[in-house]
Every structure is written in C-alpha cells, then in structure tokens.
Amino acid sequence: MSKFALKLYITGKTSKSERAINNLKNICDEELGGQYEMKVIDVLERPQLAEDEKILATPTLIKELPPPLRRIIGDLSDKEKVLLGLDLQPYIKPPQKKGGE
C-alpha cells in the first residue's frame, strides 16, 4: 500500500475541529495501518496557506498522495464516505453496486 499524505485544515480549536481530527485519526489507524502522514493546519494561524490552497470551508481534508488529489469537507463523521474520498473501500469489496476502482 502506498503512503498517504493528508492535510487537514481547521479553524481554531473548536469542537468541530477536534471531532474532525479524532475521526481522521481513527480512520487512518484502522484502515491505513500507520502508512500515512497527517498534517493539521490551523487557518487562523496560517491564513496564507489557506489562501494558497483556496480553502473556503473548514474542516477540509486534502488527500495529496496518492493521486488523484481530493478534498473532503466536513467533520468526517461519515466514515464510509471518507473512505470513498480516500479511494479506499470498506472491508468487503465485491457486493457493492457502485463505487470507483
């Protein structure tokens, strides 16, 4: 499995931010087995980074690697959807009707 490079943009230490960080950590630990690098960026501290990355909503998760580049906005509370966004399938693959390769 290739290594994941993830950036999570948050705005301040709000409950929404905390929730997103925890959700992401859990998913990564469970699904990626430590094969990931995760950076948390607080927009309030680094507004220029948010400008460069054109972030509007927070929390925003950016999957930089492996390609394709993908954004997931929200507090990542829907695990299935997050996995989909990370191009990972949940445990059982075949029976799903839909879903990308």
Added chain:
Amino acid sequence: MNPKGPEVEKLITNINGFDWISNGGLPLNRTTLISGTAGSAKTIFATQFLSEGIIKSNESGVFVTFEESPEEIRKNMRSFGWDIHKWESEGKWCFVDASPQPEIDTLETGVYDMAALLARIEFAIQKVGAVRVSMDSLGAFFSQFSDRATVRKEIFRITYALKKMEVTSIITAERTDELGSIARFGVEEFVADNVIIFRNILDEEKRRRTIEILKFRGTTHQKGEFPFTVIPGEGIIVIPLSAIELKQRSSDIRVTSGCTELDEMCNGGFYRDSIILVSGATGTGKTLIVTQFMNGGAEKNERCLLFAFEESREQLFRNATGWGVDFDTMEKEGKLKVVCEYPETMSLEDHLINIKKAIDEYKPNRVAIDSLSALERVSSLRSFREFVISITSFIKHKEVAGLFTSTTPTLLGGTSITETHISTITDLIILLRYVELYGETRRGITVLKMRGSMHDKDIREFQIDSTGIHIGKPFRNVVGILTGNPVQLSPVEMQRTAEMFRND
C-alpha cells in the same frame, strides 16, 4: 447634495452619478446587496467600487471572487482602464480567490462552516488595510456547496464580521428575472439592510440599463430607477435624472438669433440662458435657423457648439456656405466646434454623456442640437424622454443658450413626440410650417411661446436665399396654418371677424 447626514454615515464611492442617487454614497461600514440578472453589470460595479476607492480616495480594497478567477477579472477589467495587477503589487488591492476549482473532486461529509473563508477575508483586509470589500457573487458561492442553510448562516456571519472590522462592503447576487423576487436563494433575508437592484431590460428592441436603490436602512436615497451606461475606459456612469434642480439663474440679457427679423419677433432676441425649440417638417429651414444661430454667436465672438445628427460635416459646411455662412473660418478662429455623429453609433445614454463631455470641454456660449428627432430613432420612448430632460437641464445649468430642432412627422401641421416631451421645459418655441397657397408651397414662421417676454404672435412668411433667412409679412388672409389645413379667407370675411373681436 445633502451635507448634514442623518444617523447612518456614508462612504463616497466616487462612481460617476452614483453618489448623487445614493445621497452621498454607500452606508458606511455596512454591507449592501447588489442584485441583478445576468449581464446587468454587477461585477463591473463591484470592481469599480474598489477601483474608484483606490484612484480617487486612496482607499484599499479586497475583492472576494466566487465566480471568475482573479486572472479573468484582471483581464476583463483592463478595458475600463483599471490596472488591478499594478494595484496588487502596490498593496492596494487583494484578491480572495474563492472561485470554483473544478479540477479537484470535493466530497462533503458531516458539518462544516466557512470560517476559513472568513479568516482569509480578514487576513486580506489586514494585509492591505482595506476600507472597501466587494464580494462577487453569492449565487456562485451557493453552487459550490450542497448545504444551503450553512452557506446562508455563514454569509450572515461574514457580513457581521465585516461590520465589526469597519469596512464598507458590497455583495452581488443573481436574480432570475427582472420583476421577480429580489435575489435567488432568498439572500435578501439575511443581507437585508441595504439593497440595490440593477436591471437590464429589453425595451422596444433597445437594451436599457437602470439602477434602483431599493432600500438603505436608516438613511436616505433617491427613489426610483435611474438609467446608467457602461463606457470603455470609465466604467459605470449613472445618469441622475432628477439631479435636475430648478435653481438655475435667469438672465435678462438678450442674445441674437443670428437673424434680425427673428430677433424683432422675439422682442429683441433670445434670452441668454434659454432653451429654444425649433419645430417643423423636413425642409422647412430648421438647419438654416441653427446655422444662423451659430453665425450670430460667432459674430459676437461667442463660442458655439453644434451637434449634428442628421448631416455630415461636409454637407453642413456646404449648406452653410449656400446661406452665406462660413463655418470653416469660424472653426479656424476657434468660435465654432461641430460634432457630427450618426445617432445609431451608440446608445442614447452614451450620446448624452458625450454631449455633456463636449460641453464641459469646449465651454460654449451657445449650443445647438440638430436634431433631437434623429436621436429619437435610436431609443425607446422612455429613454428619449429622460435624455431630453437631462440634456436640457444640463444646458440650463451651464447658463448657455441651447437651440434644439425637432422634425414633425407630417408635412403640414402636426407635432412631434419631441415637442410633447420638451415643450414645457423650453423657454421659446419657434414653429416652421409649410403653407399651401394658390398651388404653391410657401413657408411660415411663428413664435409660439416665449417665457418672460413679449413676442410677435403673427405667422409670418419667410424666404430663403443665398444670404439666409428673410422674414416678411404675416399671412393675413389665411387661417389654419398651424393645424396644417390652411384655408384662405376673403377680405370681407376677415373684416367681419375682426369686427367681432374689436374691443370697444
């Protein structure tokens, strides 16, 4: 203007004409919603708001774009003479790029807010010390997210934050049609304090742009729609119709019409600051009256300005020569300026602005427009009426003599639409009429009204030859000239009528 402001202060925008209709600009430190259909010049207004701030008031600005990329805006706005790129490098302009990025897949899971956007806007405001903020446009913002309720709540939060940061902002929104609700997505419910509506209506096959300030909470503004135009190199120019205040001075100095007999009919000439309307069918001699009016001015060393919309320069000069007037020399001596333009080359609003500009630059003592009817062709009735009112009041304020011609649609008698619109604001109306007598057409002239002066009430015959116009005797034995139905009377009948009205 309105020097003693009420409770809410205003920020002077420096957008041409807008500060007048808004009684002094946009409400200070508040957000104003600009709503309009596609192509109603919202983005131009948003850009101009910042540009005029930088150019004229040295106030920096932040442009938040939800729709076009900064690169596109920089490029599109160059034609107005706004060098955004330069201002960015000087630290006077800052973009917050919130335009959609279709190349990146975006997914939504769970709750989110727009705190990052707000942080970026605040960061940009601090970076350039912005006084003005433009956000363009809400529709494009909404379409980037599925959760409308969140977006709505966040816009409210952003406008609230902007108010606290003491910046004056505008935010544009789309309307689906000209007469429906204020804006899509019900945005007026949360950006409700100040609303301006831009319209772009197809009226009698002509596009007509108007701006209307719907409401300014806690402060005053002019009511109703005002036409505006968008001009390359300048941007939006609002035409404040009711900026017309009847406070021009009135002069009792008389100036010559360029024709001695006509001066006599007017009891010694036109008043120096009067508006004169010359009305007649085609070929009755309107352009001749104009030519003589110009010539009369030049002879008295006045500066004369002629706008010709019917004939080319060459034609005008040739005709003038035919009447013994040398336009060439007058122009060389700097006493005359002739502006020839086809009415169809631009919209009436643009003509209005050009005419005003020419008057401001040349500073004439007398102005003639030949003819107003030619301009009538290129506009809707309503635009034309506004044009006429606006131009007459402008000329009156400059305290110069203005002479307009108007062509009547029928050969004999009749009035034109032009007359109906402007007869009440003109000080002097001269009618030129064909009179059919003994199987030939002759020409008659009469002074229909003249404000503040006695004038000749006769309908006089006039001739045109190589030295111009020659006014002769009244048509004594003809009635019905004005109605276009001349009937001859026998001398007996005339005498009887005269007897009936004798006062003794």
